[in-house]
Every structure is written in structure tokens, then in C-alpha cells.
Amino acid sequence: MKRRNFVQLAGMGAGAMLLPVSPFARTVDAQHLLAPGMDVLEKKRLANVALNAAKSSGASYADIRIGRYLNQFVVTREDKVQNIVNTESFGVGIRVIADGTWGFASTSDVTEDGIAKAAKQAAAIAKANAKVQKEPVQMVPVASYGDVSYQTPIVKNAFEVPVKDKVDLLLKANAAAMDKGASYVNSIMFLVNEQKYFASTEGSYIDQDIHRTWPTFNVTVIDKESGQFKQRGAFSAPVGMGYEYLDARPEDQIVAPGDVMLYNKSYDIVEDAAMAAEQVKQILSAKSVEPGKYDLVLEPSHLWLTIHESVGHPLELDRVLGYEANYAGTSFATLDKWESKDFNFGSDQVNLFADKTQVGSLGAVAYDDEGVKTKQWDLVKDGILVNYQAIRDQAHILGEKESHGCCYADSWSSVQFQRMANVSLAPGKEQLTPEQMISGVEKGVYIVKDGSYSIDQQRYNFQFGGELFFEIKDGKIAGMLKDVAYQSNTQEFWNSCVQVCDERDYRLNGSFFDGKGQPGQSSAVSHGSSTARFNGVNVINTARSIG
Incomplete structure (x- = not known):
């Protein structure tokens, strides 16, 4: 800034x-x-x-x-x-x-x-x-x-x-x-x-x-005896909507596993703030996670950030070509991988698409900033890398006859250039609820909402935290955990995806301030998904790592 x-x-x-x-x-x-x-x-x-x-x-x-x-x-x-x-x-x-x-x-x-x-x-x-x-x-x-x-x-x-x-x-x-x-x-x-x-x-x-x-908050609770403190942010999503988003409607509330209240299409900030204070107290007394391999069940309010960093950014064509390198790096997903037509970006459960037309999303417009009508297109189909995000002066490199419509400038004083579209994980084709997904997990962690993260300059090796963590034991929620983060690389992680819940669980979240370029620009972008399961992911204890 x-x-x-x-x-x-x-x-x-x-x-x-x-x-x-x-x-x-x-x-x-x-x-x-x-x-x-x-x-x-x-x-x-x-x-x-x-x-x-x-x-x-x-x-x-x-x-x-x-x-x-x-x-x-x-x-x-x-x-x-x-x-x-x-x-x-x-x-x-x-x-x-x-x-x-x-x-x-x-x-x-x-x-x-x-x-x-x-x-x-x-x-x-x-x-x-x-x-x-x-x-x-x-x-x-x-x-x-x-x-x-x-x-x-x-x-x-x-x-x-x-x-x-x-x-x-x-x-x-x-x-x-x-x-x-x-x-x-x-x-x-x-x-x-x-x-x-x-x-x-x-x-x-x-x-x-x-x-x-975007309405948001941060709640802090201090344990006076130990001097420790924990925080929880809002479960709101930044949205491409008006003030009606804050007209909380009971039908838009979602009771997720672990008795966590989540929201879709409208948001109750008062209820969420009260719930946050209660949950932060639970986090303070929660069990610290044992490091090891776990099956992860990732809720949409968490998974959006992993999609953003490990899919959205590396599939921006200017990063792939090395035109964008100084701000957050280039990409491992080079053209030769796309040209091979058989690069396994993920498992056959993984279908990732870009879409600038999703109603309620941050990136929803009818035309981009070079006058191209927006649309939806596939990036990864049945696990195979099939496309990137490209604008008018890039599309010919891919043999495309039209731009993808993802050009944007954050101000009249900024030159427009290629920006991330709303990039999302498609819902699963078979009917599956989060509760049913969890019932099949013997040893796992259920993660709600995004937290701190780190990813390398090729958008490949990464580490992600979250807000709330719940232990899954023999198909049931066994209590709250803390000090959780998972480590993987992009290809390994998305290839470990074995299940995605159906469209009834699909929700958007996103970022108001996705940075890129030099001089830096910021854009707003959403990412959707249903709850998804990833098997055998390495989980670390962040408290022990720091200690």
C-alpha cells in the first residue's frame, strides 16, 4: 500500500x-x-x-x-x-x-x-x-x-x-x-x-x-490466568450485493457439523458476533492437534482461499508466461503441461471453472474492462488441466478466438490488465451432504473458515490454517481442536480430493483485496465450492512448530 x-x-x-x-x-x-x-x-x-x-x-x-x-x-x-x-x-x-x-x-x-x-x-x-x-x-x-x-x-x-x-x-x-x-x-x-x-x-x-x-468483525478473548488469547473473525462473505445481505433471514442460516452456524445469501452479524465470543472461549480450552496424516473435510468458507491461491493465481496466463513475476510469483502450471492434454491437476472429482457472471459474486459484471462480454469456462475438467484465464492480447497464444473477459483495472487511473475471474470448484454430481461425508471418515479434521497461509513463488508448495477445527473420529465430530495447519503441494492436494458435496451445499466466499501488478492493483473476487474431502493430507501443530 x-x-x-x-x-x-x-x-x-x-x-x-x-x-x-x-x-x-x-x-x-x-x-x-x-x-x-x-x-x-x-x-x-x-x-x-x-x-x-x-x-x-x-x-x-x-x-x-x-x-x-x-x-x-x-x-x-x-x-x-x-x-x-x-x-x-x-x-x-x-x-x-x-x-x-x-x-x-x-x-x-x-x-x-x-x-x-x-x-x-x-x-x-x-x-x-x-x-x-x-x-x-x-x-x-x-x-x-x-x-x-x-x-x-x-x-x-x-x-x-x-x-x-x-x-x-x-x-x-x-x-x-x-x-x-x-x-x-x-x-x-x-x-x-x-x-x-x-x-x-x-x-x-x-x-x-x-x-x-462486506460486513466483518474480529473478536478477541483473553484467558487472564494463562495470559493466552485467541481470536475469531466473522463468518460473513464479501458479496456483490446491496444492503439486503444484512437483512438476516432464518432460511439462509446453515447449521454445519459441530453445531456451527454458517450463512448463505444473507447474514446475521449480531448472532455471529455472539457465537464468535462463545467459540473463542472453546478454542482456548480445545485440544492441541497431534501432527500426522489426516483426511480433511474442508467447508466452503475455508476452501475458497485454497482455491484462490493454488488454482486462481497459477492459472492466470500472464503468470504462466512469466509476464507477472514480481508480485506473488509465476506459476508451476506451465504451457507444456496444458499442451500435453493429460496433466493431472487433480483427481477425477475435481472440476474447476472460471465465471464472471455468477450473481452475488464479487467479480460479477456483464462486460470486462476492455469491453468483452463475460462468461463461464472450464479450467480443470475431470482433473485434467484444460485452460487458463486470458484477455484479448493473450488469447491468441492459446489458439482461442475470443477473450475470456477477465480484464480489470481498480481505478480510472490504472491500466487494465488480466485479473483473476471468480474461480470455483464445481459441486459433486452425486447427492452428498457434509454430515454424510464426515460419517465415512475414520481419522480426520473438519475445517471451517480461512486463516493464515503461505505459498511459494510458483503457487505450488503451501500451508493453510483456518478459524475453527474439529476432530473427526470414527465418522463423528469428537470435539474442537486448535493449532492446526495442513501442508501439501497443489498437484498432490487436488489429487487427494475424493469427494465433493452436491450443489445444495455450494456457497461463495472471497476477497475484497486480491493484489497483483506493479504498481500494485487490487480487485475483488469470489470463489465457490461445496464441502470437499481430501485424504491423507499432512497436518502440523502450529504451536509446536513455533515453539
Whole structure:
């Protein structure tokens, strides 16, 4: 995170520091977040100014993104409000191809003169870059969509909900945790609205209004006798939804093995905070795990992160090609493995797919940031590696005739590039519940929610922790465990997958701040799965490892 971003968000709490805010964002009042943005006809008029200026400057292709990015962060701790921050960032990014080479420029001067100047600058940069370009940019075709629009299908715009109501809800959740014995609790509500207009010389004029919501907290309990402490985070998922996600509905509650309450499609933050305090006390007195080989039963709220790190990132084509190396490494899943057509990424139970259209997901849009209509496609089919994630200037490398539609920029001031789509594990084909899965395990660990992790620079060797761990003994939950982490490598791990529950158990989770690129950018992405079983995985005791 840039220092100026850090200073801008100072006082918001550790969790809020992780959420990127454009260095060009300005602080506004809450009512300003509801002010209408620029009229779509005016956006089209200014877009044409940019496209014409780029072409007259020698560009063979040009696109423009007019972006208005709105954020609201509400941060509390125990019975106090720590901060409420509202930000707006508004500007234009222009990308061109001139002399077979990319050029990019951006400006916050959203006027005819400002936009024309930026378009000419982008063309000049492209021509300068062309002097060292070895091969011209090759872009697969894209349809011309004309004037189209898309909005996240929200029921309740979170920015229309009074700030007082949000504060009251977070403080109510904090109080519920404190009443159950929490020593400390902090809670945060992240709200995002991206208003993006895209136009290109290929004839598309695309207006999109994207909403995301994430309520979260962290509960800490201290054992005063021993001085030990444990924490548990929220069981919420960041979602591509409106404030309706916080309208808790009993039918969306899931009682998981171990009497753990989980949530789907709506979320009860007050109930979850109270439950967290109770569970942290149980963690303090839980049995420390004995290291060894275990069958793991991994709940979707945990498995999403393993999918993200060991599947999503290594199957980004720019990592595979070595174009992306400095930020989180390259990939073990090199082109020769794909070209062989028989590389066992996982067992025949493993079907992994990418999808930018999943309703409620963080990455759901109708068109990506280079005007490509989004879709679903297979990455791993019956355990075999079959594809990657690629955008318009990469798809030809795979012999594809169209982009996968996974290009994204986190701001109008950032150049768009290949980003991870929603990458998910498909549900099993046979009817199977988590309880039935556990009944077949003699010695295992059931893991709920993600925790700390480590993975190497080729996204291969890894270690993952979690939030809650339960011992499975002779087909039954035998009590809570602590100090659990598992170690494996990507191919070995996914080949140990022997069962996946059916679609009734399928749920999404994800990350608000997936980092990539240099200068760094952040995107929001979801990953879905049903509960899955992995046999014979090495489990370590993290307390003994540290000790």
C-alpha cells in the first residue's frame, strides 16, 4: 500500500487498511455518495472526443474508461465509533495501440480539453514504447455491442441506508460479543460502488454500475490466568450485493457439523458476533492437534482461499508466461503441461471453472474492462488441466478466438490488465451432504473458515490454517481442536480430493483485496465450492512448530 493511501486511511483500523483507496480519492459527505453521476449521453460525447483524438494521433485502436468510484467505511470498536469515511474518485483512463504497441494515460480533468490531451499523451507513449517492442500486439476480435448497460441486481442500495443504522448494527454486534465474554471486538462495514463507462473504437459504449458489500468483525478473548488469547473473525462473505445481505433471514442460516452456524445469501452479524465470543472461549480450552496424516473435510468458507491461491493465481496466463513475476510469483502450471492434454491437476472429482457472471459474486459484471462480454469456462475438467484465464492480447497464444473477459483495472487511473475471474470448484454430481461425508471418515479434521497461509513463488508448495477445527473420529465430530495447519503441494492436494458435496451445499466466499501488478492493483473476487474431502493430507501443530 502506498504511504499516501495509508495516511489517508489512518485511524480506520487494521482491517480497513487492507482495502485500497485511489490516491486521487477525495473525502466527501455521505449524501454526496447518492448524488447522480455524469449523464450517460455526456459520457458518450466525451468518450468520442477521446477516441477521435487517439485516432488522429496515429492510434489503430483506442478505448476509454470514465470511472466514478465510491467507498464508505464504518469502523467501530467495543462501544465506540472509530471512524466513518466516505470517498469519491472520478476520472478517465485512455488506452491505445499505436505502431503495434500499448500506451496508456489518465486524467482527473474530465473535460474535452483534458480528455483530448490524455488521448494524445497515450498515443505518444505507445509510439515511444514501440521502439523497444519486439512483436506487435495481437488482439482477438470482440463484438461491437453498441449502447448497453448493466447494474448489479441489488434490492437495497447500501449508500441509501442511514449511517446511523449501520453504526447501530455494528455496535449491537459488538455488544453481543462483549455480553458473551469477549475481551475486545472491532467491526467494520465496507461498501463499494463502481460506476464505469467503457467505449472503444470498435463501437461499444458500455455503462455499468457495480455494488459490493462486506460486513466483518474480529473478536478477541483473553484467558487472564494463562495470559493466552485467541481470536475469531466473522463468518460473513464479501458479496456483490446491496444492503439486503444484512437483512438476516432464518432460511439462509446453515447449521454445519459441530453445531456451527454458517450463512448463505444473507447474514446475521449480531448472532455471529455472539457465537464468535462463545467459540473463542472453546478454542482456548480445545485440544492441541497431534501432527500426522489426516483426511480433511474442508467447508466452503475455508476452501475458497485454497482455491484462490493454488488454482486462481497459477492459472492466470500472464503468470504462466512469466509476464507477472514480481508480485506473488509465476506459476508451476506451465504451457507444456496444458499442451500435453493429460496433466493431472487433480483427481477425477475435481472440476474447476472460471465465471464472471455468477450473481452475488464479487467479480460479477456483464462486460470486462476492455469491453468483452463475460462468461463461464472450464479450467480443470475431470482433473485434467484444460485452460487458463486470458484477455484479448493473450488469447491468441492459446489458439482461442475470443477473450475470456477477465480484464480489470481498480481505478480510472490504472491500466487494465488480466485479473483473476471468480474461480470455483464445481459441486459433486452425486447427492452428498457434509454430515454424510464426515460419517465415512475414520481419522480426520473438519475445517471451517480461512486463516493464515503461505505459498511459494510458483503457487505450488503451501500451508493453510483456518478459524475453527474439529476432530473427526470414527465418522463423528469428537470435539474442537486448535493449532492446526495442513501442508501439501497443489498437484498432490487436488489429487487427494475424493469427494465433493452436491450443489445444495455450494456457497461463495472471497476477497475484497486480491493484489497483483506493479504498481500494485487490487480487485475483488469470489470463489465457490461445496464441502470437499481430501485424504491423507499432512497436518502440523502450529504451536509446536513455533515453539
